[in-house]
Amino acid sequence: MDSVTLTEIKRQQKGWKEAFKYLETKSENVKVKFLKYKNRTWIFTGCGTSLYIAQTASYCFTKITGIQSKAVAASEVIISPEIVFPNDEFVLVPISRSGTTTEIVLAARKSGKEFSIPTIAVSCTSESELVGECDNAITFPFQREESVVMTGSFLTMLLSIIYLALELSEDTNEKLRSELTTLPDGSEKLMLSNELYIKEIACKLDLNEFVFLGQGPMYGLANEAALKMQEMTISVAQGYHTLEYRHGPKSTCAENTFAAVMLSDNGFDLEAKLIPELKDFGASTLVLYSDTEREHVNKADFKIEIPKGYSDLMKPFFYLPLLQLLGYYRAVAKGINPDSPKNLTQVVKF
Structure with missing residues (x-):
């Protein structure tokens, strides 16, 4: 029987196509509903993986629109709403695969009912408690996942x-x-053509510390890739801004460290300089990049080049499926079933 986690990872690009077609039919409706919020600050919120979607989404949203936004954990919206909403000039975008996670439902309810903040749910479930709490919703029921570990729906909701x-x-x-x-x-072509290579990397990694690094829209991905490695392989894994790694975290970098660096075009020269430093500390390195091999990239142990011509805002759609596969195959190499992650359930309720 095929792994449901692997199936979700490898079918996600088909889900993006469906999502894009669906969104095209809603174009005028979107403008009518949401243009009135252009002068507000947008708060993207979630829990776990959905929080990391929020981090990447906030960067992309502001870069494209010029509208101020930020990512906030749903728990902060619940516990410190007066800090999140110092006035009523905000919009809340709660993100949730299931639409039933306790914190995200409470965050939407508190924002709308107690602070009169407009709410726009983004979810893979059309009829859920979250959607019921929000003023508006963008939903993709065809992207519902069977796996406990959240994979394909990340990029569909980001899309x-x-x-x-x-x-x-x-x-x-x-x-x-x-x-x-x-x-x-x-993305599908890149993922499938590199699947065996990633599997080989995963089987070689007799390591116990994993670090994922990214700037801009890749920072949320770094956190998410670390979470996938942690969930699926029961390993220590952390995500950081690439340049922040020098400021303390490098103290634990050694021969037992694996570092994956997601390079951006915007910060390529500064980010790539970290690669030889990681090698000097003894780390094994994987570099994901685009366009051309410039200085420092060749010093990495492993490297994957994505297709040329895509902006930094589109790189998450190439980088993340590769890192999801890395987590999956590392789990398999350790004899762990990614479909049954330790201590986890598909939805967190309390």
């Missing part, structure tokens, strides 16, 4: 927020829109 940003932007963003249409096929 919806990027699409929303494009609709709210005053710029036509023709290049980004064009990139979106070719993403699914390009």
Whole structure:
């Protein structure tokens, strides 16, 4: 029997195509509903993986629209709402695969009922407690996952927020829109052509500390990749801003460390300088990058180049499926079943 986790990872690009078609039918409706919120600050919120979607989504949303936004853990919205909402000029976007996680439902309820903050749910479930609590919702029931570990739905929900940003932007963003249409096929081809290579890397890694590094839209991915490695392999894994790794975290970097660096075009020269430093500390390194091999990239132990011509905002759709596969195959190499992660359930309720 095939692993449901592996199935979810490998079918996600088909889900993006469905999502894109669905969103195209909602274009005018999106503008009518949400343009009135352009002068507010947007708060993207979630728990666990959904919080890391929020981190990447906030960066992409502000980059595309110019509208101020930030990512906040749902628990902070519940416990310190007066800090999150110092006035009523905000919009809350709660993100949840199931729409039933306790904190996200409470965050939406408190924001709307106690602070009169407009709420827009992003979820893979059309009829849920979260959707019922929110003023509006963008949902993708066809992307519902069977796996406990959340994989494919991450990028589908991120796609919806990027699409929303494009609709709210005053710029036509023709290049980004064009990139979106070719993403699914390009990402799937890259993932499948590198699957065996990633499996080989995972089998070679007799290591017990994993570090994932990224800047800008890749920072949320770094946190998410670390979480996937932790959930699936029961290993110590952490995510950091690439340049922040020098400020303390490098103290534990050694021969038992594996570091995956997701390079951006925007910060390539600064970020790539860390690669030889990681090697000097004894770490094994994987570098994900695009366009061309510049200085320092060749010093990595492993490297994967994504297709040329995609902006940094689109790189998550190439990078994350590869790192999800890495977590999956590392778990298999350790004799752990990724479909039954220790102490975890698909939905957190309390």
